[in-house]
Amino acid sequence: MTSTDCVDVIGVGFGPANLSLAIALQEETPRTTAAFLEAETDPIWQGGMLLDGSDMQNHPNRDLVTLRNPRSHYTFLNYLFEQGRLIEHLNLPMEFPLRKEYAHYIRWATDQFREQVGFGVRVNDIAVGDVDGAPGYVVTGSDGTRRYGRSLVLGTGRTPFVPSPFDTIDSPRVAHLTRYLPTVQRLAQDPPRTIAVIGGSQSAVEIVLDLAARFPHTRIIDYVRSFGLPLKDTSPFSEEGFFPGFTDYYYRANRSGKDTLDAYMRPTNYSSIDADVLHELYALIYEQRLDGDQRVFVLGNRQVRAVEDEGTSVRLEVEEVHTHEVVTERADLVVLATGFRDLGPRPHQEPYPALLAGVIDRFQFDTDGYLITEPDYRLRSLMDGTPPLFLNGLCESTHGIGDAGSFSLLSLRAATIIDGLRKEGIA
Numbered sequence: 001m002t003s004t005d006c007v008d009v010i011g012v013g014f015g016p017a018n019l020s021l022a023i024a025l026q027e028e029t030p031r032t033t034a035a036f037l038e039a040e041t042d043p044i045w046q047g048g049m050l051l052d053g054s055d056m057q058n059h060p061n062r063d064l065v066t067l068r069n070p071r072s073h074y075t076f077l078n079y080l081f082e083q084g085r086l087i088e089h090l091n092l093p094m095e096f097p098l099r100k101e102y103a104h105y106i107r108w109a110t111d112q113f114r115e116q117v118g119f120g121v122r123v124n125d126i127a128v129g130d131v132d133g134a135p136g137y138v139v140t141g142s143d144g145t146r147r148y149g150r151s152l153v154l155g156t157g158r159t160p161f162v163p164s165p166f167d168t169i170d171s172p173r174v175a176h177l178t179r180y181l182p183t184v185q186r187l188a189q190d191p192p193r194t195i196a197v198i199g200g201s202q203s204a205v206e207i208v209l210d211l212a213a214r215f216p217h218t219r220i221i222d223y224v225r226s227f228g229l230p231l232k233d234t235s236p237f238s239e240e241g242f243f244p245g246f247t248d249y250y251y252r253a254n255r256s257g258k259d260t261l262d263a264y265m266r267p268t269n270y271s272s273i274d275a276d277v278l279h280e281l282y283a284l285i286y287e288q289r290l291d292g293d294q295r296v297f298v299l300g301n302r303q304v305r306a307v308e309d310e311g312t313s314v315r316l317e318v319e320e321v322h323t324h325e326v327v328t329e330r331a332d333l334v335v336l337a338t339g340f341r342d343l344g345p346r347p348h349q350e351p352y353p354a355l356l357a358g359v360i361d362r363f364q365f366d367t368d369g370y371l372i373t374e375p376d377y378r379l380r381s382l383m384d385g386t387p388p389l390f391l392n393g394l395c396e397s398t399h400g401i402g403d404a405g406s407f408s409l410l411s412l413r414a415a416t417i418i419d420g421l422r423k424e425g426i427a
């Protein structure tokens with residue numbers, strides 16, 4: 001192959017993380033060549049959960065670019081301006097924009113990079129090979145075509161977390177939140193009698209409210225492991241966990257320090273709920289009880305111990321974790337609002353992104369079993385001749401709360417990765 005077939009940066013996934021990187025490359029180092037592969041033909045940001053009325057969880061100006069370059073063409077504000085909606089948007093009586101509007105913004109930015117992206121190509125394999133006499137990445141897509149890069153940036157988003165016992169069954173009646181909308185849209189003609197939602201997250205509450213409006217006669221039960229549904233920690237002091245200074249601080253902490261910081265930071269983004277939807281849900285249940293017609297239930301201290309697909313329904317054995325009483329419930333649909341996996345050796349984690357299986361032996365793990373990721377998101381290699389490989393949006397266990405589950409630091413992370421590419425003489 002000739003060098004014209006090989007780009008400087010090959011990106012896998014074209015969600016917000018690698019889109020933000022593409023913008024940064026264009027603005028900061030336009031001579032660097034880049035190509036991206038995206039599994040979806042028409043990606044929609046978190047499309048499985050684009051619920052009517054749902055709003056963003058972060059300040060809209062912490063967008064694809066603003067923290068890195070507030071003068072960029074690709075700011076959320078400029079998007080609104082170009083759509084002729086700026087003044088109406090600024091007049092909205094909402095603290096945060098609709099997620100739908102943010103999805104439109106991301107689509108608008110994505111459309112401006114179409115020629116750099118192979119849409120509808122799922123990457124199946126990543127290998128290191130000889131590319132023009134030097135080591136490079138050889139990336140094989142679902143279309144059978146191979147692409148080549150002098151460096152690789154993995155921006156595939158985190159793997160959905162499917163907890164036990166749901167990981168033992170493969171049933172169309174059990175769906176992770178990432179498939180929520182297509183799953184319930186199929187049920188419109190034949191509303192389910194009972195739906196179980198598993199989890200106590202923001203998504204769980206949004207899903208319960210959506211189900212209650214969509215299927216007004218359906219029994220909806222949210223099983224939560226803790227006592228109840230806690231409020232999100234929105235203290236501005238805690239929100240400093242989404243500052244770049246926190247990323248550096250967290251990175252330097254040892255594993256036990258990281259655990260302590262995680263325990264403090266988790267309620268800012270995980271297993272906690274924004275006041276607006278939490279209060280809406282509580283009031284809904286109260287009103288249903290007042291009417292003597294309760295159909296929505298939040299059952300705390302519950303753990304699903306066993307699950308079986310019986311064909312027409314799913315049988316759940318649910319234990320009250322303190323009294324150990326077990327009840328059997330049958331649901332027509334189970335929605336897992338159970339979040340995503342971080343990288344690491346623990347039961348809820350995965351040791352490395354599965355896509356890296358073919359090259360993982362080239363990279364180093366620390367004594368705790370975590371993949372060593374440098375401050376600039378590059379994996380630390382064990383072997384000479386390993387071209388640079390960066391993780392973009394997968395590093396919460398090494399870089400802290402602001403890394404994977406949020407937009408907040410995307411744009412600055414793109415700049416950090418470009419600095420890393422520069423060090424390698426690639427950008």
Ligand SMILES: Cc1cc2nc3c(=O)[nH]c(=O)nc-3n(C[C@H](O)[C@H](O)[C@H](O)COP(=O)(O)OP(=O)(O)OC[C@H]3O[C@@H](n4cnc5c(N)ncnc54)[C@H](O)[C@@H]3O)c2cc1C
Nearest residue numbers: 013015016017039049056057122123156157393405406407
């Ligand atoms: C329901 C929900 C709501 C959220 N709301 C907010 C919010 O309000 N504010 C906030 O800050 N964050 C929010 N988040 C966090 C969210 O993770 C980030 O906002 C953002 O989507 C992360 O971008 P990403 O590019 O890292 O990952 P993703 O958005 O997951 O994008 C990854 C892309 O890679 C593609 N891909 C995956 N595997 C392959 C492959 N093998 N080959 C090719 N392409 C592949 C996928 O199709 C996808 O397009 C939310 C998350 C969820 C699930």
